[in-house]
Amino acid sequence: MESAAAKSTVRVAVLGAGNVGGALCKMLLDDADGIEARAGVRLELAGVAVAHPSRARPGIPQELITGDAKSLASDPSVDVVVELIGGIDPAFVVLEAALAAGKPVVTGNKELIAAHGAELSRAATEAGVDLLYEAAVAGAIPLVRALRDSLAGENVWRVMGIVNGTTNFILTTMADEGVTYEEALSEAQRLGLAERDPTADVEGIDAAAKVAILAGLAFRCDFPVEDVHREGIVGLRGIDIAFADKLGYVVKLLAVAERTDVGEIPKSRESDPVPEVSVRVHPALVAHSHPLASVRGSFNAVFVEGETCGELMLYGRGAGGAPTASAVLGDLIDAANHLSTGGPGRAVPRRTVSTRPIDDLRCAWYLNMDVLDRPGVLGAVATAFGTHGVSIRSMEQVGLGEEARLIFLTHVAREGAVRATLDDIRQLDMVEHVGGVLRVAGDEEDE
Amino acid sequence: MESAAAKSTVRVAVLGAGNVGGALCKMLLDDADGIEARAGVRLELAGVAVAHPSRARPGIPQELITGDAKSLASDPSVDVVVELIGGIDPAFVVLEAALAAGKPVVTGNKELIAAHGAELSRAATEAGVDLLYEAAVAGAIPLVRALRDSLAGENVWRVMGIVNGTTNFILTTMADEGVTYEEALSEAQRLGLAERDPTADVEGIDAAAKVAILAGLAFRCDFPVEDVHREGIVGLRGIDIAFADKLGYVVKLLAVAERTDVGEIPKSRESDPVPEVSVRVHPALVAHSHPLASVRGSFNAVFVEGETCGELMLYGRGAGGAPTASAVLGDLIDAANHLSTGGPGRAVPRRTVSTRPIDDLRCAWYLNMDVLDRPGVLGAVATAFGTHGVSIRSMEQVGLGEEARLIFLTHVAREGAVRATLDDIRQLDMVEHVGGVLRVAGDEEDE
Secondary structure (H helix, E strand, O other), X not given: OHHHHHOOOEEEEEEOOOHHHXXXXXXXXXXXXXXXXXXXXXXXXXXXXXXXXXXXXXXOOHHXXXXXXXXXXXXXXXXXXXXXXXXXXXXXXXXXXXXXXXXOEEEXXXXXXXXXXXXXXXXXXXXXXXXXXXXXXXXXXXXXXXXXXXXXXXXXEEEEEEOOHHHHHHHHHHHHHOOOHHHHHHHHHHOOOOOOOOHHHHOOHHHHHHHXXXXXXXXXXXXXXXXXXEOOOOOOOHHHHHHHHHOOEEEEEEEEEEEOOOOOOOOOOOOOOOOEEEEEEXXXXXXXXXXXXXXXXXXXXXXXXXXXXXXXXXXXXXXXXXXXXXXXXXHXXXXXXXXXXXXXXXXXXXXXXXXXXXXXXXXXXXXXXXXXXXXXXXXXXXXXXXXXXXXXXXXXXXXXOOEEEEEEEEOOEEHHHHHHHHHHHHHOOOEEEEEEEEEEOOOOOOO | OHHHHHOOOEEEEEEXXXXXXXXXXXXXXXXXXXXXXXXXXXXXXXXXXXXXXXXXXXXXXXXXXXXXXXXXXXXXXXXXXXXXXXXXXXXXXXXXXXXXXXXXXXXXXXXXXXXXXXXXXXXXXXXXXXXXXXXXXXXXXXXXXXXXXXOOOOOEEEEEEEOOXXXXXXXXXXXXXXXXXXXXXXXXXXXXXXXXXXXXXXXXXXXXXXXHHHHXXXXXXXXXXXXXXXXXXXXXXXXXXXXXXXOOEEEEEEEEEEEOOOOOOOXXXXXXXXXXXXXXXXXXXXXXXXXXXXXXXOEEEEEEEEOOOEEEEEEEEOOOHHHHHHHHHHHXXXXXXXXXXXXXXXXXXXXXXXXXXXXXXXXXXXXXXEEEOOOOHHHHHHHHHHHOOOOEEEEEEEEEOOEEEEXXXXXXXXXXXXXXXXXXXXXXXXXXXXXXXXXXXXXXXXX
């Protein structure tokens, strides 16, 4: 422990004392000796900024609590600033000021990093200090560090996974208990797994922020969160989940960031071209045999595929106070080490990427439509598929009295062609309703 | 890319041009521009040391090839040394000299790190340079970095996984095809997955080196490879694999590094005590429902459990030239970054740990014995269990003419008590043979 003893104490300001901030403060207060023994750095809680400083925080001495985040972050005695307030305002201005004052910043704020990561990264690079955000994506799973450092030289082809626990709970509940979306959402709210206003989760906004961050790391670019193609799970029907199950799939809300130009780049190349990518969040059918199919509740799991690393999967607790605080602690120790060695963390290069239009993506589709049970209807529907070159892999017909329900799985097809097919089908008099329209994940190679 | 352009080129010496070294050289030669675009550092292959320099290496210019590893490693124009020779001699002396000369070292040599990691780490710390070895354990899986950095402050309780692809292939083949150990080994050798002398794999020597390294990282200690309790898969019988399957388990060669004092440490503690650990490699029954049960062939997967991070799993290609070279490249970029920022990588604190004697470990057991089919035999066997306080969870009897086969699953018991029970049972006249004796993984909580 000689090297650790030679290091001075690193004083940490924690902004926000919710689930994650509270868990972090507890670790810093109760286990400073243990952390020093394991990590070789002494971390001291310099202060905690909260919105309501007069409210008692069990375990945190009152004299450490303040209502003034900005003053705490710019206190000259503070070495590192940890931001766990969430949201853009006031986090953004407080962290900009901290970085400008030469203080390394650790944050778990996915919304802020997705929206202003580029500006904050530039500010950190200019100041020669760290901006670290492992806790912003997938809780305790060391995904940010894996993409940023371990795979720094890797030609990453795809990052695909489950990064939102609330929607994963809702989908798991719908599948297991055969309940509706609304019932599963109520259950999630009752258990405290969904907020009263669940929009950020169920509309895929939370997952979109995370996948924008992952795309930035995987492709070494600033990927604007506005450019993430986003579809949530609102209105997803139990019937489609049940049919998917019968066909050998589960429905998951997937976050996907992938190169769409793989195979189009010459193996031996003079220089790396502008990568073309697709970054998106949408529900998708995942085969029962796929490891992502068995990820349940608040667990997260993310696949990374690259040219030389092959297929990697990282799995763990994607939410919760302690697991997320664990990710913050790892970053905090990084920042503290960099302070003592003098070298800041590395900046990720920022390349230009282009986004492939969603209509040009290719995958297989699950389609569910209600039609009048009359001669000729199947022919008319099949003709619409044929006109747009969409090939049918399997079809099932279920009688519903006057009507029939048709469930199709297509072969891999251009998304634009599938959309045009559905437009045509919706125009047919005999078609009452086109219900479930869902992508099938991981079937690119089925042709 | 301004920051990258400002950095000078980092010259890399590669020692060894086998599967991994060859793949790395190809990446450095063919994709230097791509690596620079992604990682922000320019890596240039300065030279390649091989045992037979006159042999042609397709794709590597002859003028880069030398037979003199030591001279290449100490060449003043070389910035970083990558060692992929394997084994202790001459790797150890070459790397000691490189570190002494102030050159960062990246190695994939598990044998060397397990045997001399402590000395090499000290030499690296003294010289203020990196010693990085992500590629020494589990190929492309970023496990070393996760334990060293992401979980630097974490109180890691357990690391458990499959880290040897050869034995995993043999066990998978025995289970799937119902063949003997010898037949599965021959198949592995035929496919180039096992060496002609398979000792290092099948005796668990390779896995023991890896788990010693993982224990060192997880518990922040120097864990001597000689202290790893090691049992291989030689002589494992198909019949036990078949019975295990029937009971709901697969047999896997597990590498385990765990704290044995969890629950014995006060939650709020003044200082971290000397950790007590168990580090071992042995075959074990893994429940079909456990994620490790579905890890096949050359894939590796490792669970990490800690006080705050909860359960993490990392999964990926644990062997192969390109995946392992991917891990080397990640380390190489780390070392190159540290050269340009001036800060070396961190040293892992080296604590003292104690090892719990194997007899004091507790787990459930699978036991298979052939007995004479006579009245009283079951009573005598059951008495032996009772005498030593080993409780039986389930028993199955299979008739074999004059004999009977008894298959027991025990409740969790002290290993010493199980051994004593078996000693007593072997003394019984009516017991012909005690065959399969295997631990059951992950059943600590069944009582």
